Amino acid sequence: xxxxxxxxxxxxxxxxxxxxxxxxxxxxxxxxxxxxxxxxxxxxxxxxxxxxxxxxxxxxxxxxxxxxxxxxxxxxxxxxxxxxxxxxxxxxxxxxxxxxxxxxxxxxxxxxxxxxxxxxxxxxxxxxxxxxxxxxxxxxxxxxxxxxxxxxxxxxxxxxxxxxxxxxxxxxxxxxxxxxxxxxxxxxxxxxxxxxxxxxxxxxxxxxxxxxxxxxxxxxxxxxxxxxxxxxxxxxxxxxxxxxxxxxxxxxxxxxxxxxxxxxxxxxxxxxxxxxxxxxxxxxxxxxxxxxxxxxxxxxxxxxxxxxxxxxxxxxxxxxxxxxxxxxxxxxxxx
Ligand code: AHM
Ligand code: MG
Numbered sequence: 001x002x003x004x005x006x007x008x009x010x011x012x013x014x015x016x017x018x019x020x021x022x023x024x025x026x027x028x029x030x031x032x033x034x035x036x037x038x039x040x041x042x043x044x045x046x047x048x049x050x051x052x053x054x055x056x057x058x059x060x061x062x063x064x065x066x067x068x069x070x071x072x073x074x075x076x077x078x079x080x081x082x083x084x085x086x087x088x089x090x091x092x093x094x095x096x097x098x099x100x101x102x103x104x105x106x107x108x109x110x111x112x113x114x115x116x117x118x119x120x121x122x123x124x125x126x127x128x129x130x131x132x133x134x135x136x137x138x139x140x141x142x143x144x145x146x147x148x149x150x151x152x153x154x155x156x157x158x159x160x161x162x163x164x165x166x167x168x169x170x171x172x173x174x175x176x177x178x179x180x181x182x183x184x185x186x187x188x189x190x191x192x193x194x195x196x197x198x199x200x201x202x203x204x205x206x207x208x209x210x211x212x213x214x215x216x217x218x219x220x221x222x223x224x225x226x227x228x229x230x231x232x233x234x235x236x237x238x239x240x241x242x243x244x245x246x247x248x249x250x251x252x253x254x255x256x257x258x259x260x261x262x263x264x265x266x267x268x269x270x271x272x273x274x275x276x277x278x279x280x281x282x283x284x285x286x287x288x289x290x291x292x293x294x295x296x297x298x299x300x301x302x303x304x305x306x307x308x309x310x311x312x313x314x315x316x317x318x319x320x321x322x323x324x325x326x327x328x329x330x331x332x333x334x335x
Contacts, residue, residue: 008034008174008185008194015178025111026137026162026178028086033135033164034174036080038192040073040119040133041172045189047125069125070094073118073133081114088140089113089148091310093120093279098310100147109144112137112161113152117279121247130169132249136283137162153310157282157303165249165287175201175253177290203293207259207320208237211244211251219267223298223331227263230330248275252284252318256291261319261327265298273315277307281316294324298331 012027047069074094081087082101088110091098103110117134124131138159140152164176172187174194184198210231217225231240243260245251251262266273275281285295285302295302295318305314317327 006196011183011196025086028084029112029114029137032080032084032086034194036077037133037166037174038187039076041168041187043072044069044131044168048128070119070122077116077118077133086110087112087114089152091115091153091278093117093276098150098153107145108147111139111144113140113148115153115278120249120280124247129245130167130247130250132168132247133166134249134280134283135164136160153278154307156306157285160282160286163283163286167249167253169250175287177287179290182287182291201256201291203256203288203291204259204320205292206322207255207261208240209243209255209258209260210240210263211255211260212263213244213246216267219269220265221334223334224263224265226334227327227330248280248284252288255319259320261317261323263327264316266315272313275313275316277305277312277314278310281314284318288318292321293319294321296324296328299328
């Protein structure tokens with residue numbers, strides 16, 4: 001079959017054996033995420049038409065205004081997973097605590113937990129800029145038959161069995177990995193089907209794009225300041241191009257296709273950076289590494305960090321392998 005005709009559903013079935021512990025559960029999780037992504041995509045595309053844009057008046061755990069679509073996306077992904085009784089626990093960037101899912105007969109026998117950032121970059125919604133969903137799947141580590149505990153969620157990124165993102169952009173795409181490379185699927189909204197459009201995605205080893213909120217420059221660590229100056233020098237293939245959407249999924253998706261680096265360092269204002277290790281950095285790191293790129297906290301591999309809290313943050317440098325190596329070099333020198 002022509003690969004451009006292959007649907008996500010067909011691809012999931014064909015590649016079931018890639019899953020280490022193949023029992024169909026992981027495929028069913030993907031099917032749920034695929035369904036929820038379509039529902040959210042429909043809603044995001046209508047955001048300018050209906051009265052859904054704007055803060056709902058609540059603040060999330062990080063103290064930020066929640067947009068209505070955040071709430072909608074959060075409920076949609078969580079309910080879709082809960083209704084199918086295929087996971088034993090869910091943690092969301094939008095919720096203070098994790099959710100325990102009892103499963104069939106409340107027997108707590110499901111194996112997987114899902115961590116999700118249901119609508120990342122939501123401050124971009126009311127200006128019609130792309131947003132995304134980020135998800136991550138782990139096997140529980142506490143014994144089956146008992147309710148999940150915090151320990152199940154505080155696993156290092158290297159334990160991920162799957163991760164992915166959905167980008168609600170000029171088209172809606174779902175990109176994911178199960179540790180066997182990265183594949184991207186584009187939604188045909190007319191018939192509600194995702195098609196394999198980007199098979200075996202590869203992060204270019206080098207790139208010429210750097211993505212960082214340069215407005216925070218004065219607050220950055222010296223190593224990052226030096227790296228930014230290096231990007232701007234007129235030498236070899238530099239100065240690089242600066243591109244920053246302020247929507248993690250979009251910035252990394254673009255850089256994965258064109259080659260580039262995304263940086264969210266610490267600053268005087270945010271001593272651990274802004275991005276959340278469990279909901280944003282680990283899943284993106286898994287995808288980026290699977291595509292041949294690199295993800296670091298400036299000094300070491302993000303996926304090896306041992307989490308200590310659900311909403312923990314970390315500085316994040318991720319993208320083309322050689323570019324991330326370079327920024328680490330600058331960080332070490334300025335230490
Ligand atoms: P959010 O989870 O509250 O949406 O914040 C995460 C977003 C990322 O998508 C983006 O890369 C970053 O925050 C932008 O932050 P800033 O506006 O500080 O540059
Ligand atoms: Mg987020």
